[in-house]
Amino acid sequence: MQRVRQICVVGGSGFVGSALVHRLSTAGYDVKVLTRRRESSKHLILLPNVQVTECDVFNEASLSGQLHGQDAVINLAGILHESGNATFESIHVDLATRIADICCKQGVPRLLHMSALKASADAKSAYLRSKAAGEQAVLRRADELQVTVFRPSVIFGRGDHFLSMLANVVNMMPVVAVAKPNAKFQPIWVEDVAYVFLTALENVSTYGRSIDLGGPQVYTLKQLIELTALLLGKKRRIVSLNDKLSYYQAYALELMPFKLMTRDNLLSMEVDSVCDGPISEFFGHSLASLEAIAPEYIAGETPRSAYERFRSLAGRTFSRR
Numbered sequence: 001m002q003r004v005r006q007i008c009v010v011g012g013s014g015f016v017g018s019a020l021v022h023r024l025s026t027a028g029y030d031v032k033v034l035t036r037r038r039e040s041s042k043h044l045i046l047l048p049n050v051q052v053t054e055c056d057v058f059n060e061a062s063l064s065g066q067l068h069g070q071d072a073v074i075n076l077a078g079i080l081h082e083s084g085n086a087t088f089e090s091i092h093v094d095l096a097t098r099i100a101d102i103c104c105k106q107g108v109p110r111l112l113h114m115s116a117l118k119a120s121a122d123a124k125s126a127y128l129r130s131k132a133a134g135e136q137a138v139l140r141r142a143d144e145l146q147v148t149v150f151r152p153s154v155i156f157g158r159g160d161h162f163l164s165m166l167a168n169v170v171n172m173m174p175v176v177a178v179a180k181p182n183a184k185f186q187p188i189w190v191e192d193v194a195y196v197f198l199t200a201l202e203n204v205s206t207y208g209r210s211i212d213l214g215g216p217q218v219y220t221l222k223q224l225i226e227l228t229a230l231l232l233g234k235k236r237r238i239v240s241l242n243d244k245l246s247y248y249q250a251y252a253l254e255l256m257p258f259k260l261m262t263r264d265n266l267l268s269m270e271v272d273s274v275c276d277g278p279i280s281e282f283f284g285h286s287l288a289s290l291e292a293i294a295p296e297y298i299a300g301e302t303p304r305s306a307y308e309r310f311r312s313l314a315g316r317t318f319s320r321r
Contacts, residue, residue: 004071004110004202008032010057010099011076013041015159016114019194020074025050027198034066057095064102072110072201075099075138080127080161081259088130096134100141110146112197113138117153117186117212118271125267135210142208148200150193152213153273156290157190158297163290165260166228167298175237176229179246179261181222183269186214189288199284214275216287221269227290231299 012021012033024031025047034055035041041052056062057077067073077091096113103111119131135149156163169176193213200206219227222240229236241249250266253259279287 004029006030006032006070007072007074007201008034008067008070009074009076010034010095011078011114012074013044013052014076015157015161016155016190016193017076018043018159019157019190020076020197021050022047023194023198032066032070034063057098058090060098060102063098064106067099067102067108068106070106070108072112073099073103073108074112074114074197076114078114078116078131080265081262088126092127092130092134093137097137100138100145100147104141104144108145110201111138111141111148112200113147113149115149115151115210117151117214117273117275118268119151120271123267124270126264127268128271139208139210146204146207148206148208149210150197150200150213151210152188152193153186153215153275154188155190155193156187156294160190163187163224163228163294163298166225167232169260170225170229170232170234170236173236175239176225177239177241177245177249178222178225179241179249179266180243180269181220181238181240183221184218184272184274185221185224186218186274187224187290188213188215189290189293192287195285212275212277212279214273214279216279216289218274219290227294228298231295233299 007024007029009017009021009031011017013035021031021033021044029049031050033041033044033050033052034057035052036054038052038054044050045052053066055066075096077095079086079088079091082088100111113135115135116128116131119128119135121129121132123129123132138147138149141147154162196213222238225238246266247263250261250263254262
């Protein structure tokens with residue numbers, strides 16, 4: 001097996017990418033981060049062995065030039081909401097296909113790809129269908145590439161979108177109306193996601209596989225909002241919406257300049273974002289719980305004060321898996 005040294009990360013300046021690039025740098029890999037605007041990646045520029053490069057990844061010639069000579073490519077590019085030319089099809093399918101094709105042509109041996117838990121060609125959600133199509137486009141090249149696909153549930157951590165968005169809602173609204181309150185998630189810490197990417201990079205047993213990723217505990221959406229309110233010290237009335245009202249709420253929020261939710265997000269939540277079997281054996285370490293991490297960035301607590309808070313809540317239970 002060829003030793004991996006040079007790694008190119010597509011989508012490396014985002015939430016997950018930043019955590020992963022830090023780990024790759026610390027591990028001694030030479031990392032090239034492709035970004036649309038170098039200015040937005042200042043937090044990565046000073047890392048050892050990291051080169052931040054502006055690139056139009058939708059231009060095949062430009063992307064091909066950047067992937068030339070790499071030992072591995074990691075594709076983290078993804079969106080939750082479509083906007084203009086940034087569609088699910090263009091990013092989750094076309095770009096994923098282009099990257100796999102270029103890796104084959106350029107002789108790049110290793111490709112790691114980020115998908116989503118419960119991605120399926122039969123999903124009602126366009127987001128999940130596009131993620132499934134991207135997965136298949138990558139795995140079709142498994143005879144020519146050492147491919148691994150990761151399928152995480154929602155990812156949390158400092159700078160996340162999901163839990164931080166819930167915190168903003170709880171802060172602003174005295175009454176929180178919850179669409180799909182019983183939708184289930186298995187949140188996983190961003191550092192655990194970065195760790196498993198790093199661990200799998202040169203792990204032959206991961207080749208040609210799709211690996212589901214989830215944290216140690218399962219929550220309903222309503223439970224996550226209750227937990228967020230608790231962390232913020234806010235007493236909020238939480239109202240569960242039925243399917244009809246959930247649709248109307250999603251439609252209204254979809255019209256806002258900054259989308260909190262869309263009708264497609266609602267369709268995604270019809271399928272529980274929970275791992276079907278045991279959590280991946282490739283972690284090799286204990287997974288961090290939401291309760292251990294979230295207080296530090298949602299409520300600005302220290303680990304000690306968070307511990308004391310949750311000790312006082314020992315009687316409060318959430319569904320486990």
